[in-house]
Amino acid sequence: MSKTRLTLLVAATALVAALPGVGGAQSAGGASDAPVAWGGDLFEYAPNGFTLTGRAELTQGGNRLRANRINFVTANGDLTQAEASGEVYFVTPEQTMRGDRAVYDLGTDNVTVTGDVILTQGQNVVTGGRLVYNVATETARMEGAPTAQGNRVRGVFYPQGSN
Numbered sequence: 001m002s003k004t005r006l007t008l009l010v011a012a013t014a015l016v017a018a019l020p021g022v023g024g025a026q027s028a029g030g031a032s033d034a035p036v037a038w039g040g041d042l043f044e045y046a047p048n049g050f051t052l053t054g055r056a057e058l059t060q061g062g063n064r065l066r067a068n069r070i071n072f073v074t075a076n077g078d079l080t081q082a083e084a085s086g087e088v089y090f091v092t093p094e095q096t097m098r099g100d101r102a103v104y105d106l107g108t109d110n111v112t113v114t115g116d117v118i119l120t121q122g123q124n125v126v127t128g129g130r131l132v133y134n135v136a137t138e139t140a141r142m143e144g145a146p147t148a149q150g151n152r153v154r155g156v157f158y159p160q161g162s163n
Contacts, residue, residue, distance in 0.1 A: 035060070040070070049073045056084070062093035067102070080106055088113065090133070096120045097131060109136040117142065126155040
């Protein structure tokens with residue numbers, strides 16, 4: 001491996017390790033000290049961040065971000081945002097979030113999923129047009145998707161003990 005490639009790999013790993021919930025901060029999956037694994041069919045590095053394309057995936061402990069493309073944005077040398085697009089899945093030990101696009105804002109710990117959004121927890125399902133999930137507090141807010149009746153959030157909840 002060339003010295004340039006090795007330097008890029010080390011720089012990219014350092015950037016990923018800085019992600020809250022994916023690096024040094026405590027995550028919903030309790031994985032703050034767990035190793036970070038990432039991969040994709042193509043890795044591209046630039047001074048303002050890096051991109052994983054084609055089966056892009058980032059995992060740490062019980063948390064996983066998967067998409068067709070994940071773009072990591074830096075400002076002044078700090079990782080500020082991860083933008084995922086195309087068949088986006090964000091999975092924690094308790095929930096699975098699916099949408100067309102997701103933006104993980106490291107300053108607020110919010111993951112905003114848009115498009116045809118589906119949030120599942122066990123058998124329970126909520127659908128809408130925009131979901132904001134806070135990784136640190138494990139709270140979520142779903143906004144409605146356009147329907148004939150206006151913007152609606154829909155869901156199915158199963159009481160404990162039911163099938």
